[in-house]
Amino acid sequence: MGWLRRVASLFRGESVAKEHEEEMRFHLAMREQWNVSKGMEEPEARRNAKVRFGNFNRLRERLREIDMWTLPESIGQDLRFGVRMLRKHSGFTLAAVAALAMGIGLNTVVFTLGKAVFGRGVEAHDADRMVNVSLIGRKGEFNSFFSYPDYEAYRDGAKSFSGVIAERRVTVKLSSAGGAMTQTTTGAGKLAEALLGFKLPRMSTGETEFTTISEISENYFDVLGAKAFRGRIFQAGDRAELVANPSALISENYWEQRFGSDPSVIGRSMKFNGASFTVIGITPRDFTGTGVVTPNFWIPIVSMPLLHPGMQILQDRNNICCRIFARLADGVTMAQAQGEVQGIADRLRTLHDPHSDEAKPSSALIWPGSPFPRKIDSGIVFSASLIMLAVVLVLVIACANVASLQLARAAARQNELSMRRSLGASRARVIRQLLTESVLLAILAGAAALLFAWGLLRVLVVEYADMMPPEWGTVVLHVNPDLTIFAYVLGISVLAGVLFGLAPALESSRSVLGGAMKANQNASPSRSGKLRNALVATQVAVCLVLMITGALLIRGSMHALEVKYEVKRVLNLELGFPDNAKYTKERKLSLAREIRTKIATLPGVVDTSVGRAPDGGGVRVASISTDTKSAAGEAGHPVLFYTYVMPNYFQLINLPVLAGRGFDKNTGAAEPVAMVSQSAAATLWRGENPIGKKIWLSTAGQYHGKDEPLPDSVQYEVVGVVTDAGGTQLDGSDKSQIYLPLPEDSIYQYALLIRTQSDPEPVSESIGSVLAVVDPEVMGYTSTLEEMLHETAPFGVSRCAAAFTTVVGSFGLLLACMGIYGTVSYMVVLRTHEVGIRMALGASRATVLRLMLRESMRPVVTGIGAGLVLAVGASYLLRTLLYGLSALDVISFAGMSMLFLLIAMVAAYFPSRTATLVDPIVALRYE
Amino acid sequence: MAKSKNDHLQGTLVMLVLKSLEQGAMHGWGITLHIESISNQVLRVEEGSLYPALHRMEQQGWIASEWGMSENNRRARYYRLTAVGKKQLMAEEKNWREIIGAVGLVMSYSPAKG
Structure with missing residues (x-):
């Protein structure tokens, strides 16, 4: 490639000095030859040539000096001319700058966000020494959560660490906080709603509000190296005092948002889940610690029994609660620490319930401190890479765009360049001129891109922060355009611009001297x-x-x-009962019944039912046998989704029954019948009529909750077929669904479905007051099926x-x-x-x-x-x-x-x- | 830098070089030889300092250079006059003639003695 060599010759500063020398040596040689031809003897001829020439080395230096001084001078010329050219062709300049700025800006924004989200570490002084502690099971399952007694064992036993901390985040009810209660609905993201049709579920109860808290070991701030913004924060030796006087810290963000930066919040007593705590200090703005979100409050783990009465978190080794982070002691490597943690883990394993996962063999893993789980969900990775790929493509378009503009302009400038060449401009000079123009263009584009990126990031982050209801805490993203990324992206586009910007110079410098004037325009x-x-x-x-x-x-x-099925006029109400021993199965059942009865009488409510909404959480699977009861647990049977529903479920959500009948509405006790979706019928009987067929379900080895009704060891007779409802699984596997009649005494475990006359909004709003009357401790999450x-x-x-x-x-x-x-x-x-x-x-x-x-x-x-x-x-x-x-x-x-x-x-x-x-x-x- | 005895010729050197190049492209040695022979060996260019002068002139845009092959097949740098250089030569030549004329007037003046 000839043009490559020509570009290269521009940059060979070294060989320029060699050329000077060669030029002068030629002169010396010619003089010597001349002298000889005039009859001088050989050594004399050479000596004479040298004398006449003067000090060779000093002259060489002078030539170098001249070169050095002319470069900045002519660069100034180039710059002035370049600015003039860009201004003259303002259309071209505008188009190229806009294209590059968009490409560079968009890439900078996306990669900055990606880095801010995925590349962030734990927020700590000397954060490089912070590590995460995890255990990996035999099947590669990852476990980063430990029980509190296990945490204490690591904290006190591991000498590789100068400090070990534990954290868990929970949502609690806050009351008697004083100040104006924030309107949570206004916080919900306008952008998110408009752009994505995405609405966050509303939490509702009577007068209490919800708030996220971070439950932390009392040495948390010491180990991270964080200081209080106001007041004081917990310290490693405070345990006894914190038990005696339950204390809480508030984050500066929530202090400002919820209490309008009222200084009297320090020292105020507030109730969390009904227990009184005194706010003793404020943590610095945007301090997220080991998370990505600033919690609204920080409460020491030693106060956990107050928040969750009846739970033996502090003593129960089998109650997994917290993530563990640690600071490496001076001079200790991660590998050394891992060895020590392995030893402690092996010892602790024998203390666990032999049936629990924690009793199974596992190997310790120490990895660089991060608020994220070790393995990020593949769906997120997929969409993140999709986004990054898309913006890279935009950069490709932008570069191709500028390149084609440059080439087009090059053709149009052929005349001008030929003219300049024939007027004595050297090839290098012309190329340098074009380079200067391209670089100028890139600088302009870079400046525009930086502004664009900065603005876009502001807008995105403000909108994103707005999307989250304040009770969920404040998302903290550090989002100034990342300059490394910016430089990288700018570099790529400058390279593209320069490469193609040089095209006209190379084209014109190909032409021989003088011949350039044969200007042919066409x-x-x-x-x-x-x-x-x-x-x-x-x-x-x-x-x-x-x-x-x-x-x-x-x-x-x-x-x-x-x-x-009907999505607009059906509300889904999930009940959240307090996590403590006072709420027995019987109490929950009677509360659920009472709530259902009260809601059924609300104006605008047509009917209520109980069951998992087609897009609700809590899916369950079982292997299905159509043969004999014993075979259901064996391998080779299809694994399908099943769910329990009340008899009026199908009518309530308007899911058409295609064949057979629905469940008998009158029986209190559930009859052993089942309904299947179209796809399930096709999977199990391949075109045969499913009505009257028998099925057995086996949940052996599948996930299920505590006290949950199980379909095992019952022979179900298929009585009807319903339309596929669609569902939550990406692969569509939950089109196949088995519906079983829900035992009435299990209704508290399922969502309450409410069919409304028209607009569900007023009904949804009055649910809060129903809950407040029945039991203010019970939380309710309401959303429409559409949401x-x-x-x-x-x-x-x-x-x-x-x-x-x-x-x-x-x-x-x-x-x-x-x-x-x-x-x-x-x-x-x-x-x-x-x-x-x-x-x-x-x-x-x-x-x-x-x-x-x-x-x-x-x-x-x-x-x-x-x-x-x-x-x-x-x-x-x-x-x-x-x-x-x-x-x-x-x-x-x-x-x-x-x-x-x-x-x-x-x-x-x-x-x-x-x-x-x-x-x-x-x-x-x-x- | 010590002043060489030929320094007072610097200004004229530029003009001489430009004038020589009017003949066509030449290398430095050729210019030296040309000036010497045309002036009947009266004008002797201090050969080394010719090169810094050529470089400065090139940067002024008066001359342009290119590598080529000399008569005896050695690589040599050839200088040629540019359009700007031609203008410069004309200006210098005019200026020089004025000076020569003026110097001549001064030198030929002899006051009449009474």
Whole structure:
């Protein structure tokens, strides 16, 4: 590649000095030869040449000095000229700067956020010495939670650590706090709701409010090295005092938000879960400790019995409660600490309940301190990589855009450069000039990008913080644009800009001296023309991929919303009973009955039922046998979802019964019958009529809760088939569902479903007062089934991804249109002459317009073809997010391609039309 | 830097070089030889200091250089006059003629003795 060598020659400062020497040595040699030819003897001829030349080394130095001084001087010249050129071609400058700024800015924002979210460590003084303590089981299962007695064993036993801390976060009820109670609904994110259709569940009870607290070991702040903002904080030796005087700390964020920075909060007594605590201090603003969110309050673990009466957390070795973090002692490595922790873990294992997971062999793992679990959920990783890939694609479009603009301009500048060359500018000088222009452009773009990134981050973070109700704590993200990332992204785009910015110089420097004046305006160098088309095609292809995937994701999430049951007028109420011994099974049951009865009489309520909503949590699976009872537990049977519902469940949520009958509404005790969904019937009997068939379920080895009714050892007769309801699983496996009649005495374990006459909002609001009357200690979480559907993980992911790709896709589209417009405009300028000839020879305007459009659409069509192929690959990767929508959804593919073609035509039309306005006389006069 | 005895010729050196290059591209040695032979060995360029002068002129944009092959097939740097350099030569030449004329007037003046 000739041009590479030519670029390289610009940077060889070393060889410039060598050239000076060579030049002078040539002179000496010639003089010597001259002397000899004039009859001098050899040594004398050389001596004479040297004398006449003067001090060789000093002259060499002087030449170097001259070079050194001229560089900054001529750089100044270049800069001035560059600014003038950029200002003169303000359209080009604006387009290139905007394109680069968008690409760089968007990338900086996304990668900064990614780093802020996933790359953060524990917030501590000398944070590098903080570590997480975990155990890995035999099957690779990860366990980062320990019981309090185990924590004490590590704290007191491990000499590798200078301090070991424990933490757990819980939500408690706060009362008698004083001050104005915050309106929680206004905090819910407007952006999130508008963009994602996502609404957070409301918590409601009578007059109490909810608040997140962090329960911590009393040495927590000592080990992390944190100081109080006001008042004092817990210290390692405070245990006895903290037990005697229950104390709490408030975070500065909540202090400001909830109490308006009222200084009298320190010393105030507040009730958490009914127990009194005194606020003794305020933790610094945004201090998150070992979490990602600042809790509203900090309470020492030793006070846990007050918050959760009846729970033996402090003494019960089998009660897993807390995450453990530690600070490495001086000079101890993680590997050494891991060895010691392994020893302690092996000793503790024998003390655990032999049936519990903690009694199973495991190996210790010490890893760098992080508030995140060791393994981040694969769904999050997937969507995060999707987002990052998308923004990288935008950068690709932006770079291709600027590159094609540069190339187009290069062709247009061929004349100017040839002129400068023939006026004596050296090749290096011309190249340096173009480099200066490209770098100037990049600096402008960088400045714009930094502003753009900063603004976007502000908006995103403010909106994000707003999304969370204040009782959940404050999310803390450190989000100034990350300069390392910024520099990296800027570097890439500068490189792209410079590389293509040099094209005209290389093109022109190819031409031999003097020959450059044969200025031919009509010959656009075919090589850069091809490159330009390739760049346009690249932009089109990448952009189309973004648009098609965006369309697929949007259609996928719309598809997911097409459920067969009523979502708008059904409320789901989950009851949360206090976690203590006073609430026995009997008490919970009678409370649940009373609440249901009271709610049924509320105005606007049509009916109530009990059961898991189709998109609710708490799914259960069992292996199903259609054969004999004994075989259900054996391997080889299909594992399907099952759930218990009250007889009126199907009617209440409007899920159509397709065949057979529903459950008998009159029986109090459950009859041994089952209903199956269409898909379940198809899986189990493959087309046979399922009515009257017998099934056995086995939950052996499957997860289930304490005291939960189990379907084992009962022979169920299938009495009816219902429509598939859809559900929470990405793979659609929960389309197959077995419904079993719910025993009436288990209703407190399931959600209460409320069918309303019309708008569920007033009913939802009055639920709080019902709970307050029945028992103020009981928490209720209310949401409509629609909200629950919107909250399901896959729905959220695909909706988020859809919103994001739409935004990114529109940026891409904008950039691609700019690219097409710019390239076609330059093409028109270059071919003015040709068009003039054509028109002089009788071509009509329409012919010319057709010609220009055809020429400019060629790379676009190539790009669309390539984009379609890439999009097929992309949609294959995304298939899990498409909710059963075909990955080759015709509407998305064809629709987007047509739309793109249309937009590209419009972008090409305007500059093409200018070509038809060329006056043939003017065009030909150039000759 | 010590002043060499030829320093008073610096200003004229530039002009001489420009004038020599009017003949076509030359290397430094060629310029030296050209000036010497045309001036009948009267003007002797201090050969070493020719090169800093050439470099400065190149940076002024008066001359441009390129590597080429010399008569005896050695790599040599050839200098040529640029458009800017031509203008400069014209200006210097005009200026020089004025000075020569003025110096001549002064030197040929002899006051009439009464």
